[in-house]
Amino acid sequence: MAGAPPLPAARLYRPNRFVSLPAELDPATYDTSPAKRRADAERLAIRSRLKRQYLLQLNDPSAPAVIENPALIRWAYAKSQNVYPTFRPTPKTSFLGAAYGLGPLLFWIFVLKTDRDRKEKRIQEGKQKRSLLSVFF
């Protein structure tokens, strides 16, 4: 197809789970609209409020020994104690549970049983000697 316009560089790069788009190819870097600047100003306000709280605690002479980070506590809580209350059996979760829970078990049962049956058959036919600890291997 002669004369087709070149594809935008961001689409040629195809970022995925393992690499992100470089900032130079991202159109959001060159976006200077007032909406974006307002959003950036709000984010900066939140960040400076948090930084002020942190620095006040850090430079406080009568400060506690450990400055606990609520974000860290929330992260640890969400990953450990918030999983069971928010879990809900759906078709997807039931399938995943069966696949990850029962799948490897049944797979190894099948593999080990067929291997042992084959070995026992060979021993009965005389092609293989029964080893000393034949209960284990």
Added chain:
Amino acid sequence: SEMSKDMMPGPYPRTPEERAAAAKKYNMRVEDYQPYPDDGLGYGDYPMLPNKSQYERDPWYQWDQPDMRHNWGEPMHWDFDMYIRNRADTSPTVVPWHTMSKHFFLFLSIMLIMFGLGEIYPSYRPVGPKQYPFNDLYLEKGGDPNKKPPEVIHYEI
């Protein structure tokens, strides 16, 4: 710790007020706050942050925790412990990922196929069985020195 129950993560937010409260709880803007889809997988109302590793963050900014490149109170990614600078790195590469993987797998598959073909169809110069001197090494192989060894001749004139 002494944090109250409403400061902790909870169930998936359904109403806009719950979303606003959750965004405030996680120190995020309401427009930025995006929870994980409600699949019942156990994420609750934890925000879904972009999957970028800590390597991508500005190395020159004065972070509160410089090694983690993380500020106090900033919401942490669900996979934060994967994205620290000792582990997974999602920095943009000079060459796009699909080009790199194509080159790599093409090279690997071609080499494996050629090695496999070389195993199935070996090719070398014609060889014959190895010829040993001294009547096929009769004495070295433990033959009786008093007996006459069987004559082994490897040549034809």
